[in-house]
Amino acid sequence: MLEVAGLSAGYEGGDVLRGIDLRVGDGEAVTVIGSNGAGKTTLFRAIARLLGISAGAVRFDGKDITGLAAHQVARIGLAFVPAERHLFPRMTVYENLVLGAYPARPSPDTMEMVLDLFPRIAERRRQLAGTMSGGEQQMLAIGRALMAEPRLLVLDEPTTGLAPKLAAEAYAALRELHAGGLTVLVAEQQVPLALELCERGYVLDNGVIVKEGSSAELAADPEVRRAYLGVA
Amino acid sequence: MIASILDGIVFGLQLGLLATGLSLMYGLGGILNLAYGQMAVVSAVVTVFAIDAGLPVPVAAVVGLATGALVGLVLDLTVLRPVYAQRGEARVLLSLLVSLGVALMIDGFLNWRYPLKGLSIRIAGGPVEILGEPMLRGSLVASGITIVAMGALLAFFRFTTLGRAVRSVIEDEQGARLVGIDPRKMLRLILVLSGAIAGLVAITRSMVTPVDVTAGFGITVFALIVTVVGGLGSVAGALAAGIVLGVVNAIAATKIGTFMSLVILLVVAAGTILVRPAGLLGVEE
Numbered sequence: 001m002l003e004v005a006g007l008s009a010g011y012e013g014g015d016v017l018r019g020i021d022l023r024v025g026d027g028e029a030v031t032v033i034g035s036n037g038a039g040k041t042t043l044f045r046a047i048a049r050l051l052g053i054s055a056g057a058v059r060f061d062g063k064d065i066t067g068l069a070a071h072q073v074a075r076i077g078l079a080f081v082p083a084e085r086h087l088f089p090r091m092t093v094y095e096n097l098v099l100g101a102y103p104a105r106p107s108p109d110t111m112e113m114v115l116d117l118f119p120r121i122a123e124r125r126r127q128l129a130g131t132m133s134g135g136e137q138q139m140l141a142i143g144r145a146l147m148a149e150p151r152l153l154v155l156d157e158p159t160t161g162l163a164p165k166l167a168a169e170a171y172a173a174l175r176e177l178h179a180g181g182l183t184v185l186v187a188e189q190q191v192p193l194a195l196e197l198c199e200r201g202y203v204l205d206n207g208v209i210v211k212e213g214s215s216a217e218l219a220a221d222p223e224v225r226r227a228y229l230g231v232a
Numbered sequence: 233m234i235a236s237i238l239d240g241i242v243f244g245l246q247l248g249l250l251a252t253g254l255s256l257m258y259g260l261g262g263i264l265n266l267a268y269g270q271m272a273v274v275s276a277v278v279t280v281f282a283i284d285a286g287l288p289v290p291v292a293a294v295v296g297l298a299t300g301a302l303v304g305l306v307l308d309l310t311v312l313r314p315v316y317a318q319r320g321e322a323r324v325l326l327s328l329l330v331s332l333g334v335a336l337m338i339d340g341f342l343n344w345r346y347p348l349k350g351l352s353i354r355i356a357g358g359p360v361e362i363l364g365e366p367m368l369r370g371s372l373v374a375s376g377i378t379i380v381a382m383g384a385l386l387a388f389f390r391f392t393t394l395g396r397a398v399r400s401v402i403e404d405e406q407g408a409r410l411v412g413i414d415p416r417k418m419l420r421l422i423l424v425l426s427g428a429i430a431g432l433v434a435i436t437r438s439m440v441t442p443v444d445v446t447a448g449f450g451i452t453v454f455a456l457i458v459t460v461v462g463g464l465g466s467v468a469g470a471l472a473a474g475i476v477l478g479v480v481n482a483i484a485a486t487k488i489g490t491f492m493s494l495v496i497l498l499v500v501a502a503g504t505i506l507v508r509p510a511g512l513l514g515v516e517e
Binding site for chain 2 (some may be wrong): 050057069070071072074079081085086088089091095100102105145147
């Protein structure tokens, strides 16, 4: 479904990522793990076309999307939930969800699915998004992305700023979505949660992929255990 | 006193509507459009020509409005392109310079070719008594049209998908892109809408007092003051600030003198900014 080939990208003053190769198959859940500053956000922003690419290509469903703008990528079924969420703070929860379906009218079924998935959001439909807690905002950001009925959901560190209980809740929702057939790509620092959700993973360090494998392999890897799972 | 308050409300409604256009252009795209008043004047002049050509006044007014919208579209497609290529402060400053250039060109052209053109729409019928004060029928018609336009504008932003999409860009441009909204298209829509709003204000204003070819910068200055007080990017703030400042302006003009009213408006505006830097309803950065 998603194929990243030889991708280099970064900001003014140089590339952060160098020659990234990454693949997400239909129906898979894949994680990119790495410490702060490893380049996860840069990689995901490049995939969502919020950031220029200096070399390589991003293909979605076999189609090269390197030349598309972020809003075009969003419309062809690739939904990105950034760590900072980028909700519309002075609009209601309901309006945020409705806009998720833009330019289409929100389908009642999808709206119901999202509200069922996140009961906390359902209770706060009329509240302004900016007045909610971090956890609720994260769920709204995921919900908003789901309104477009994406085929690939890309999440950058969805547990940022969340208490452990809420982080677990967010991942429970993601597991449910993935069980329903949604393809997921998630960057995460809370590695155990990500490995539990995903079948495969990549380890990003200093702008390059240093390791890849099944979640079980990564969980058993001594280096991964030492660096990301806090096991000495 | 009641008479000046009523006049102030009439003017204030128009100011409020006027300021929404400027406020939206800034809030949505960081465009500080100093040619805003000239958009209004071009609409007024075209309306005059349409009336002179024998069109009924309402039709001529629609032609004038459409011309205002067209000016907005042309600006978006031409001189604003290099402005859009810039980000942040550079964009604001460049938009200010470019639109100032456009304003000077339009002013120069109109002063050269049509120095005596002015739009003055007379609404037939005598004064109407409101709260014991005789009011020009034109003032009432102008206010009625302005209130309807404000209501339509607020409903558009609150209840339509497109209106919500425009607001979302003001709220969080990156968030808007993530849900599939093209901020450039929304900005183009707002330029067209602002042109039509400027035109509508010029046309309704001409029912109260003549709008001539030199009115452009005065209109821009009023719109700027109201926008700053109301909060950049806030439609409701612009409408509220317009009415407040309209009344302040009218009272200052009758109690102290017209020459001082603009100074007093500026003092009120400055005071508001000191107390609430983001304006009445603006976004706290």
